Amino acid sequence: MRQTLRIFLSLCLLFTSLINFAKSIDPIKDKVKISGTVIEKATKQPLEYATVTITDTKNPKMITGGITNAKGGFTIEVAPGIYNIKIEFISFKSIEFNQRSLEKNIDLGVIALSEDAAQLNEVVVRAEKSTVEIKLDKKVYNVGQDMIVKGGTVSDVLENVPSVTVDVEGNVSLRGNENVRIFIDGRPSNSLNMADALRQIPADAIDKVEVITNPSARYDAEGGAGILNIVLKKGKNQGFNGSFIVSTGIPETYGLSANLNYKTEKLNFFTSTGYDYRTSEGRGLTHSTLLDTNKDISGYTNEDKNTERLRKGISTKTGVEWTITPNTFWTNAISYRDNSGTNEDHVQFLSYDQNREYLSTRYRKGVGNDIGKDLELTSNFIKNFNDKGHKWTADISYTTNKDADNSLITNYFVENINDKTYDYTTNNQKQYQFQAQTDYVLPFENGSQFEAGYKGNFNNLRNPYDVFVDGTFVNGVFDNGVRKDSLSNTLEYRERINAVYSQYGSKINKFSYLLGLRWEDTHIEVNSLEEPSIDYNTKKYSYFFPSAFLTYELSDESSLSLSYSKRLTRPRGRFLNPATNYSSNINLFRGNPDLNPSLTDKFDVGYLKKWDKVTFSTSMFFENTNDVFSFVRTETGEYVGNNPVVLSKPINLAKEQQFGFEFTLNYTPFKKWKINSSFNFSNVKTSGEYKYTILENNQSVDKIQDLNNEAFSWFSRLNSRLTLPAKIDWQLTGMYFGPKNTAQGKSLGNYVINMAFSKDILKDKATLALNVSDLFNSRKMINETNLTSVMSYSEFQWRRRQINLSFTYRLNMKKTDKDKNMPKNNGDGGGEGGGDFPG
Template sequence: MKKIKIISTLLLLCCSLLALAQPNQTRAKLVITGTVIEKTSKIPLEYATITLKNTKNPKQIFGGITDNKGTFSVDAAAGEFDIIVEFISFKPTEIKAKQITASTNLGTISLEEDATQLNEVVVRAEKTTVEIKLDKKVYNVGNDLMVKGGTVSDVLDNIPSVSVDIEGNVSLRGNENVRILIDGRPSNAINITEALRLIPADAIDKVEVITNPSARYDAEGGGGLLNIILKKGKNQGVNGTFIGAVGDPKNNSLSGTLNYKEKEFNLFTTQGYSNRNNPGNALTNSRYLNSDNTTRNYMNETRENERLNESYNGNFGFDWFLSKSFTWTNIINYRRSLGDNTDNVFQNYYDANNVYDYTRNRINYEDSKSKNVEYSTNFTKNFKKEGHKLTIDGSFSSNSDRNLAYITDQATNTSVIGLDETSNIQKQSRNLFQLDYIYPIGKGSQFEFGYKGDFSKNTTDYSVINDGIPAPEFTNILEYKEKVNALYANYGFKVNKFSFLFGTRWEDSDIDINQLVTEDYNNKKYANFFPSVFFTYEIGEQTSASISYSRRIQRPRGRQLNPFNNLSSNVNIFQGNPDLDPAFTDAIDLGYIKRWNKLTFNTSLYGNKTTDVFQFVRRPNGDLQNGIPVIISSPINLATEYRVGFEFTLNYSPYKWWKLNSNFNFFYNETDGDYTYIDINNNPVYQNFDFKATSWFTRLTSKITLPYKIDWQTNATYNGPQNQAQGKSLGVFSMNLAFSKDILKDKGTVSFNISDVFNSRKRIYETYLPGQVDSYGEMQWRVRQINFSFTYRFNVQKNEKERKPRNGQQDDGGDFPG
């Protein structure tokens, strides 16, 4: 608590200094407003520029940019002005000799694309990699050199507030309860962690980080949500981008986007192929204990992994502009992956005096194959009134994963060779329907409501054959069915400098968890309301503060529920829990944002309370393997978790050639819960899982333009140590480097990057179970990676439809009206 007081005091002091540092500005007497849209599709144009030039005094110039709704507001003085509205690859519109004597609304200004410009001009203007907004952060993937030749997991691991551990688990502000969306829809992958490692980074346009979502979004994800937005061409005519990459360890990939747009339709496709090897390693050194905590024996386990993967990811779609206000979009996605994973495990056994006894070698050969097909459709209707909109979405997908493993087991103290065979076959289907309607009510207010139906079925067929004999204790078919129907409504309005958004979401869940072989059937039904409230106050033109509240849910899925899993280690086994209940989170967030010409500062203080939170516990199951107790790791609903923290993000451009972005997150975590299990002697064993822990995370990104227009980017990350219920994880530092150079008259770019320069990115942990085991472990999912890539663009700018805001301004975006 003392740490929290100190940090809170520093935060308040920092905010005070920033407020005092705001320069005095002379306010103009008049305000010029309006909206800029694309002529054909009526889509608002963000970052269009508006310039006012005084016809009598050419040195008197005023200007501004449009926000994410296409609206602008420019302070000006009285006089006669030529007004120019411009956007990259669009024909500019000019209003000649406009007399300005009072605040004026220019209405809606339509810009028409100019395809001829695409072949003649390459625009070097560049949007910042991270846009800081009041209710979210937007990460523009195309400007990050670190992810060239990488995957979506690499993208997420470079985003402020987001961390990806070495096993691929994603956390937001230290909380792994995160909802991941792709183009606003839940991922249809069976294993989202593996899916994120298959989609190439080059297919991603941007990622939205929303730490406290409103009722508009799914209630899933107590820690917030990440929305991954895929690329889709927008420019008139034929244009595209192609990227090839090679790396060591093997990381060969080829991807491209192609777009053809005419007045009535827009065709687009993204294709990607990769052939990768992700070697990793792990170790666990364990000291096994007697009931009085004296040493019984030792076992040191090491692992070497070779993960070979060949994957293809592609989509094809079209926008059909049925009228000026009605668009129909259809997209087909196909993803295929072939994997070959060799997991070589050595277990060295020692007696109580740490004298070597013998060695056991387990080799796990895995052959995996996955296939995913998805069709999505969208109808968008824009009505005459600005902001009046109806969208209807449908998504239908089928996914299959097959994993076959052959495990050999041989020890130096015996001539017997054991053989285990496992088969894990999963099939999933998912149908999603969604309707959203937005109706503006007067000036500065709007009402919206919608429906969403999410219906999925996942079947997991898992079996084990031990030395040619089926093992029924590890064999079952798990059938998971989930039906979620949701309704939501939001009402937002603005009064002077105050903005308000009130919303509620109702979700009805009907879930079946059936173990078909053991005939264990379990149905869970529950209906819940999820309210959300947002308040925003505009302190000044460049300063805003907010407070928000929302209620969230986390439903257990997949591996967490399946009681039958892999046997790569015969003494450390993960086992799911089909009786897990959902966890509920109440989240509150206080935000503050301040902007200067070269600096944007954003901070937030947040608190979460989660009931029935999931916690992984380790316990012996009573079996022995060569005298070593088998330890089961399984998730349970462990009472209540409290989480309080604060973070800040800084975007700073001290010079045109140097850009800095930093993110710091500190959190305090407290768990209140007890666990009791029955041991091999039929005696209850009580464990108290109450614990308090603090941890922190920081990342610094520097991008410098060197002589000869060479870009140099550095990412440095540190994950602080954290106590856990049965041990602790240690702090880890890692660094990435990247360089790039534009060639071929800026139509091409060559890049070189090193991921994990010091080969230090590992999960390091200590576990202590009194009377059972005391262990130390390290796990490195992927060793240091070196990549080279080449990008070629034709008929498209380096940063498509992007322009850096003037005066360092960026709109707040989000759900707030006005």
């Protein structure tokens, strides 16, 4: 702790020196600043995105202008002179300050806008923010307007987010890199199986997703690819209001959710609660050619798999925000999820000899049940010292997670159906996590800003996994099974992370910069409780993580940015768990508890250009990673019949270098048509080798795999939203994932098309939406793998085409209310928030 304190004080001293230096070189002396705060007169709530226009008194052409931030504030610089100033917001009466002489800095104070009742009665107001907001340091995807994801899950939401891809197994990648950190309301999620966790949160509970490809020092250093922050909905308006959503779908799906809040002058009670019942069907196949030691064909095996999954459960986030004083807020909330489900896998193995003559058919049926319960308690305290951004925040959270999975596996040959064997697996997980964080933000008169903070993350997880084979199944009871110790294990994971950070940013004319430094001390213990003699090498390490962001405004409509950060990727979840996935007994997966963290240096050059109807953002990036994680497939030396058992596991490679570029384009041809598109291309070079030992003829044989590889990959996304006659909204989304070479084969390209329609009814108080996910049933993972003893072609489809119909009813709430009234605090859910990027 003393070492942490010394480092923290050193950081403060360093950035205090930077502050004094920046003040001494500030050259802004020939312009004056106009500032103020825009609020809604009736509710006293700040109006974000209100427009401020400054024009010459003799020429109506705009000189400059801007928009208000989340607190309703604005600051605009202009040369001394006499101007007209206009403040306006759609559906509100504008306010003008004419013939104002500006010779020195001026604060217009609080400007209250009143709703224009006549305008509200004449037109349907759609003051919607863009589906995708492009900013230089991040992209913000607003979920509330997306018909495609109605009735879906968070995984469906992420499929539509720029720079993000989700494979058919639910694994999330950012710019083609899976080392991405998932936050929920600003707090990192440490679920053992993130793909399953994201499928358990309904899309209707999500407000927006923030994509941060190159995070600053205020954020956790973990996540080599970057951070995705999933922000849940919260009530924000005065009085009692909210929305109800009912949905149904094919395959059989039902959902019911409510987002409600009741707000008084001092208290705001809010809840987002829902019930979800969801079925999905999937399929897969692996067709293998078997090779002997002379590389001659010895046989063929066709493995075909069909899956049926059922998920049901309730989830809620309920809390209260207390306005202690006009500038002090305390929010407490409880989140709870109770999910259960069943999984049923039907696998058929057809075996052939080297001449493709039929030999046998073997069936494997797995029936599993799982129960998951999550509880989270959070508390957030905010003290605003003034309305300029000077504030102190403190957050604490406590989370428990319990999951229980049991599966009965039946094996038999069709030629001898009465001779069945039974296997049984149990997988139980308990996880406890405590987090504490505090942040301090100090802005200065010249537009500079200093931040500092601390964060502690303490996580305990215990995961026993058992595999029993060759048992009996009588009257619904499994018995007499033999525990297979080579596949069973009890994992214990303990994590202690302490971090301090400090950063300083400023704006000088058109140039902005943000410099930061973070220090994290990590202590991780990974143990096998059943094999205490096994040493998994407890990890203890401390690193500094610098970050730097430079921005230059080429004009009012275009900007150029350069950024650097150092990132860390810690192995988690299935990467670490040594338990063996036993859904297939010839294609196994096992985690590696001895994985080391990987370190990444990230460089990014970005360009942003805005026109009247177009916003264009592009970036070129380079990432250099040491000890990168990579999956390898190896023969174990064991056989099931004449089929070799192949094991997949993650390992540390020597190095990976990724170079790429991406662009995002938002285009509005006319008011009723919006188009968002993105394209990502990357080249990845990996280097390293893998040494392993297998049994051949009852003898241990050492082997080496050369994993050097260079791969090109790309994906593109196009989203079009059009208002048809009769005010029907139509949305179409298409994605294509290009082919990619791997060290042991290649992944083939695939595409997916989603479509949706929506219509406002009941005087715009309700909305009907119909969407089809994977319209052409084409979303598959297709791979070709070449190993020493087997060549295989595989396809896997997690979920087949899904059709959903949803009905949304808004109670005392116009369609635009959620965007118009923002919370008094900086309200995106605590966690990783200091101040904003200067300028």
